[in-house]
Amino acid sequence: MSELGNTALPDRRRPEPLWHQAETAMRELIANGTWTDGMQLPNEARLSGLLGVSRITVRHALRNMEESGLLRREHGRGTFVRSSRVIAGVRGLTSFTQEMAGLGLKVGSRLLDLCEEAASPEAATALEIREGEPVVKLRRLRLGNEAPIGLQTAYLPAARVPGLLALHQPSASLYETLKRDFSITPREAREVYRVGTACAEDAALLGIEPGSPAFVVERITCDALGPFEFVHSIMRGDRYEIRSRLHL
Structure with a gap:
């Protein structure tokens, strides 16, 4: 061969x-x-x-x-x-699945939690709903080439995604499910990156030592009707990096 x-x-x-x-x-x-x-x-x-x-x-x-x-x-x-990484920076509005594919990596996810709960003050502010309103919580361990890259917890207003708990398959792209079943198409997103460390619980899932460097990422994604997703992510510092190309 x-x-x-x-x-x-x-x-x-x-x-x-x-x-x-x-x-x-x-x-x-x-x-x-x-x-x-x-x-x-x-x-x-x-x-x-x-x-x-x-x-x-x-x-x-x-x-x-x-x-x-x-x-x-x-x-x-x-x-x-290189060890498989997610490269973040100036890019189009894409899902994690699309980012992995664009880097030539095999995408994977492990579902940790999918439930409905009351919106916290932080989630309610991000989604522009009242505190305590029902939201769908989707927590996943994200993989690239079968190795952990990050933990992502997404919150979506339950009123906009009725039946999502039964419809969404753990291995499917969330954005594809939202587009197909709820006519929700991302239009823009705002992201904030901070440097932090992984707590013991998160570190165990990510396969790193507690206290290891990590990126803490918050993302609010909007469609034509406004915010429909608030995501809190913990990304491994050794498998996630940010690159920018600067011009005068």
């Missing part, structure tokens, strides 16, 4: 640029486990031969993957697959 397995190789007869085809092929090798976390990639000359493209084309693809957080280059050593 080839070092690249059954991955489709770049083909000059296809309309996509060769660098894009090469990048797609290498992303697939990470996603399907052929290239594992921490593994050193073949050098540019070897990749050029394996993919059937020039070294300049390979270099372009590798640079894009490094910028997106999939690879790391170490001077004098080579290029390595």
Whole structure:
């Protein structure tokens, strides 16, 4: 079997640029486990031969993957697959499932809690409802390539999602369920990031030591009618990073 397995190789007869085809092929090798976390990639000359493209084309693809957080280059050593991370920063309004797919990672979730409860003062303020009104609480352990990345607790006004407790499947994208069954389509979101630490309970679920660095993220998502989701997340500091590109 080839070092690249059954991955489709770049083909000059296809309309996509060769660098894009090469990048797609290498992303697939990470996603399907052929290239594992921490593994050193073949050098540019070897990749050029394996993919059937020039070294300049390979270099372009590798640079894009490094910028997106999939690879790391170490001077004098080579290029390595990074431990799976979520890269946050300037991006479109996406779900966790879409973010994982965009990074070439296998998305996964473990349902921890799905229930209806009274809105806390914090959730009520975020969702612009009265304190004590019923909200649906959805708490999940989010996974990338089967390893924990973060804990997310979402609150949604029960009045806007009647029957969600019975309809939503743990493995499904929440946004897809909201769009399909409740005609709720995200329009904008506001996020706040803080640096914190993981408590003992959260650390046990995340597979890290209590007190380990973590990002605390709060997100309010709106559609045409206003806020429909308030999410509180604890993201592993070693698997979640924020990147920004600044311009004058």
